[in-house]
Amino acid sequence: MDGFGQRLVIIFCTAGGVLTGAALAGALGAAITGQPPISTMLRLAREVKIWAIVAAIGGSFSTFEIFESGLFRGEITAVVRQLLYVLASLAGAQAGYFLITTLGGGRE
Numbered sequence: 001m002d003g004f005g006q007r008l009v010i011i012f013c014t015a016g017g018v019l020t021g022a023a024l025a026g027a028l029g030a031a032i033t034g035q036p037p038i039s040t041m042l043r044l045a046r047e048v049k050i051w052a053i054v055a056a057i058g059g060s061f062s063t064f065e066i067f068e069s070g071l072f073r074g075e076i077t078a079v080v081r082q083l084l085y086v087l088a089s090l091a092g093a094q095a096g097y098f099l100i101t102t103l104g105g106g107r108e
Helices: 005-032 038-058 060-073 074-104
Strands: none
Touching: 005 038, 005 074, 038 074, 060 074
């Protein structure tokens, strides 16, 4: 696998890991403080999804800079790569969300 494919897999797994880790750690905190852990876990999974995407692609400013240089300087391959990175992070966050909702017994 080349560097591009490896990065796609890493971005996918990072987004899923950020989401599942945040939801599970939040559920633990809710259990410690006497709040309902399942509903807290499901709520956090919804709220953290966008942050998991941003964390997985390494921040949004570099992505926007690459979009700008690709569009205005004619570097279409750079734009396509960044779009694929964003799609991989979206898919990873969605996979993590699906895992959390499955563990939580379905949607809230």
